[in-house]
Amino acid sequence: MSRDKHQRRLLPAYLATGSGTASLPSTLDTLTALRASGRPLASYHTPVHGRVVELVTDGSLTAVEIAGYLGLPVSVCLMLAEQLVGDGLLNASVPTPDALAPSRAGRPSRQLMEEVLSGLQALRVA
Amino acid sequence: MTSLSEPALALGAVTVVIAVVALLLALLCRKHVRRGRKMEAALKSSEARRLGMEAAVRSSEARVQSAEAGRLGAESRADDVEARAGRFRDEVSHLVAVRLPALALHLISSHHPVPGLLHKDAAEPEDVELLDSVLTLVSGIVVKERRRVDAAARAALRGASQDSQALSYRLQTELDALQKEFTGSRSLTHKVLTADHLNEQNLRLIQRTAIVCGAWPGHVRKDTYVTEIVTGASSRLRGFERVKINSRLGASDIGIVGRAAEPVAVACTELMANALEHSRDDLAVDVSLIKTGNGSVCITIDDAGKGMTPEAVARGARLISAEQQEVMLTELGDPPSQGFAAIGRLVADHGFHVSIDNPSPYGGVRAVVTIPPNLLTSIDEEAAPPSVMAPQPPMAPRAEMRPTPDADAADDAAGASRPRTPAPGTAAELPQRRRRVHAAPTGEVAAPTHRAPDPERSRDAWSDFQKGLESGQNGTDLEETQ
Numbered sequence: 001m002s003r004d005k006h007q008r009r010l011l012p013a014y015l016a017t018g019s020g021t022a023s024l025p026s027t028l029d030t031l032t033a034l035r036a037s038g039r040p041l042a043s044y045h046t047p048v049h050g051r052v053v054e055l056v057t058d059g060s061l062t063a064v065e066i067a068g069y070l071g072l073p074v075s076v077c078l079m080l081a082e083q084l085v086g087d088g089l090l091n092a093s094v095p096t097p098d099a100l101a102p103s104r105a106g107r108p109s110r111q112l113m114e115e116v117l118s119g120l121q122a123l124r125v126a
Numbered sequence: 127m128t129s130l131s132e133p134a135l136a137l138g139a140v141t142v143v144i145a146v147v148a149l150l151l152a153l154l155c156r157k158h159v160r161r162g163r164k165m166e167a168a169l170k171s172s173e174a175r176r177l178g179m180e181a182a183v184r185s186s187e188a189r190v191q192s193a194e195a196g197r198l199g200a201e202s203r204a205d206d207v208e209a210r211a212g213r214f215r216d217e218v219s220h221l222v223a224v225r226l227p228a229l230a231l232h233l234i235s236s237h238h239p240v241p242g243l244l245h246k247d248a249a250e251p252e253d254v255e256l257l258d259s260v261l262t263l264v265s266g267i268v269v270k271e272r273r274r275v276d277a278a279a280r281a282a283l284r285g286a287s288q289d290s291q292a293l294s295y296r297l298q299t300e301l302d303a304l305q306k307e308f309t310g311s312r313s314l315t316h317k318v319l320t321a322d323h324l325n326e327q328n329l330r331l332i333q334r335t336a337i338v339c340g341a342w343p344g345h346v347r348k349d350t351y352v353t354e355i356v357t358g359a360s361s362r363l364r365g366f367e368r369v370k371i372n373s374r375l376g377a378s379d380i381g382i383v384g385r386a387a388e389p390v391a392v393a394c395t396e397l398m399a400n401a402l403e404h405s406r407d408d409l410a411v412d413v414s415l416i417k418t419g420n421g422s423v424c425i426t427i428d429d430a431g432k433g434m435t436p437e438a439v440a441r442g443a444r445l446i447s448a449e450q451q452e453v454m455l456t457e458l459g460d461p462p463s464q465g466f467a468a469i470g471r472l473v474a475d476h477g478f479h480v481s482i483d484n485p486s487p488y489g490g491v492r493a494v495v496t497i498p499p500n501l502l503t504s505i506d507e508e509a510a511p512p513s514v515m516a517p518q519p520p521m522a523p524r525a526e527m528r529p530t531p532d533a534d535a536a537d538d539a540a541g542a543s544r545p546r547t548p549a550p551g552t553a554a555e556l557p558q559r560r561r562r563v564h565a566a567p568t569g570e571v572a573a574p575t576h577r578a579p580d581p582e583r584s585r586d587a588w589s590d591f592q593k594g595l596e597s598g599q600n601g602t603d604l605e606e607t608q
Contacts, residue, residue, distance in 0.1 A: 116584075
């Protein structure tokens with residue numbers, strides 16, 4: 001969070017999470033997609049919680065991306081996400097490939113996938 | 127012949143005898159005369175001596191008489207001298223038994239008075255001067271020695287604190303790196319963050335002690351946003367969540383020049399620590415940042431605690447005033463209250479101002495840190511955006527942008543499911559990639575209109591791609607042929 005590596009850190013990451021939080025389960029992964037559930041923030045949430053929720057209000061982002069935007073360590077961002085998911089402010093979803101999505105509607109047809117596959121194979125050959 | 131001259135013989139004999147006697151007498155007489163003369167002389171001299179003696183006796187009598195007269199006077203004078211000596215003795219024993227111990231107490235705390243002389247009116251001026259000079263001398267010696275001992279203690283403490291501070295900074299660097307490098311289990315993160323916070327609290331205590339003992343804050347920062355300084359200051363305390371920071375600065379680019387950044391942070395930390403310590407655990411400490419009309423920035427720290435006694439306020443105000451040159455450890459009490467002393471040193475060295483003598487509207491203490499314009503600067507927000515952990519710039523402009531429901535309604539009316547305008551405030555500061563747009567439940571979006579599987583087009587696209595790839599692989603040939 002320091003803008004300059006030669007400068008001593010002023011704002012420690014625990015400011016983002018708040019101290020005294022109970023230990024949390026490690027359920028989220030760095031690539032877990034997060035999205036705001038629309039619930040309002042509580043008073044015990046830090047401003048950074050608010051920023052995270054704000055970021056994913058209109059679309060999903062993974063924890064790593066959020067960490068990148070906010071300039072926080074990924075571990076801390078995962079912890080924030082864990083807290084927010086625990087509080088019900090974020091919904092987490094494992095980023096499933098489209099092809100594995102339960103609904104086939106709107107997905108590419110088998111034929112197209114085969115063509116893609118053959119195209120890729122042709123690329124490899126070339 | 128004998129018969130014939132017997133009478134003559136007798137006569138002659140008598141004559142001889144007489145002559146002899148006469149001679150003897152004459153001799154005797156002469157002797158007597160001589161003795162008589164001697165005796166006369168002796169008598170005369172003795173007479174003269176007698177006269178002298180008499181005169182002497184007379185004079186000595188006179189002297190005795192005058193001495194007699196003097197003796198009576200001298201007796202009363204001797205009484206005076208005796209009384210004066212007694213008083214002096216009394217004064218000296220009073221000095222030893224009462225005044226010097228009182229002076230010792232007075233030198234510890236000026237609340238203890240030093241009593242004056244026992245007999246102030248009767249005392250001789252030189253005695254008063256002498257006795258008082260003892261007090262002056264003793265107090266001078268005590269103060270000088272105290273300074274020396276205190277300076278030695280401070281030097282020792284300063285050295286130890288600075289070493290410890292350097293180690294704590296290294297630990298901070300390691301913990302920071304640990305947080306950045308590893309994304310292990312949450313409990314690990316939690317523990318690393320806890321350790322980081324503990325280290326930060328430790329660092330604050332060490333740094334404060336070092337500053338009280340005459341050290342500099344330990345490092346120089348670059349120009350730093352006021353909001354970051356204040357937030358960073360709160361992070362060094364246990365219970366920092368209770369510190370609520372509201373930025374009412376007109377512009378968000380207001381920073382503090384590098385040389386004053388850390389000192390202001392330390393001063394804010396100490397004031398916040400006081401506020402947190404002296405208010406209940408469930409009460410917030412309000413911190414607000416205001417830019418005043420004359421260009422200064424005021425950091426106001428309000429607590430809702432019991433407040434300080436007037437004596438504590440006076441003492442604190444004395445410690446934090448810039449006039450306070452030297453702070454002695456012995457003056458700080460036990461345990462030493464170092465906060466104000468540290469602030470005092472920083473204020474004297476860096477020229478910002480701190481006041482603690484205003485009552486808070488909540489009944490507690492209101493501490494105000496005033497940073498004059500010469501310690502302020504503006505920071506390029508593009509080059510160095512403020513941290514997300516710093517409080518956001520004022521909310522008011524965002525409130526004006528809030529009526530988005532109308533826009534949403536218009537969008538909805540238009541039937542467009544395009545992404546909503548990004549949340550105001552964040553968009554301006556952070557580039558955002560909107561990866562997926564969940565405009566509605568997936569079922570509805572599922573209408574296959576926008577992604578009709580068209581084998582022909584796909585094949586064309588892929589062959590274009592392949593051609594492009596080939597042209598990339600042996601571009602020169604193709605370019606020539608084309």
